[in-house]
Amino acid sequence: MSSTEDVYCFGGNPLDRASERRNDRARVAGLLADPETRVLPVRDLKPFTRGKAAPALDWQPVAPWRDHIDTGATVIFLGLGEGHAHLAVDATGASVAPDIDTELIDVRALAPAIAAGEAAILAEARSLLDWHARHRFCAQCGSPTTLASAGWLRRCPDCRASHHPRTDPVVIMLAIRGERALLGRNRRRAGARFSCLAGYVEPGETLEEAVRREVREEAGIRCGRTRYVAAQPWPFPSTLMIGFLAEALTEEITVDSEEIAEARWFSRDEIREMVARAAAGADDPAQVSLPAPIAIAHHICRRWSSGLDDV
């Protein structure tokens, strides 16, 4: 990672994924037998954690989880770090009694409270465990599939298809018109929470094309130049948020009322104030607001309103 690259919540994973080891069954078995190896148990997509005031992921030795693993629990090799292997195990339905100190905390609530590197590892674990839980059958022939490559693949024993864990690209952008920027309020969210417009990249489309299409569809604004800002893994369940600024060529807003309740131009000063309130955790429902710093939308708005980026 270069020192000039901005990394936001769920980015900056410190593990060496050592992907060349995933297909070596003897090496993976060796990692499970290694007393130094640590597993992160995750139940119903919530990790075991320790420490109420300053929570941390509850990495455990393999031994207490060995029976659960041997009876077919999903185990994923996350990578190497601090001299040992890190695995995630799906503890859903495990008969292993959680340690009395262990707490299960939702990833969205936990991530801002733990070390940044741990949040990134957690994103990797959550996305993969969720993918395995929802892809038990072959999309090609319908047969049950089996886990392979230390958790980085599922194989169909009948038609021999390989299924890879997916990451869905989403573009998220701030359209800029001089000293003003376009924010939208989502229909699904109550209150006066505004954010960047965003949408899934479609097949046969570049990122830049997706940026222009989404702004036109959601707000009726045509865009020209685009500029990449930063990306963020978003493990709910498995999205890559790809942030852009876009040069707006038109001003008149026509919202797509199915998705967007309202879209408005905000001045640079207004957005800077909204960023400051969101960073301070001040969520006054009477005032327009922006997402908290866990979301890349916050940083796209922060960077533009403070003059760090321009389109």
Ligand SMILES: [Zn+2]
């Ligand atoms: Zn199949």
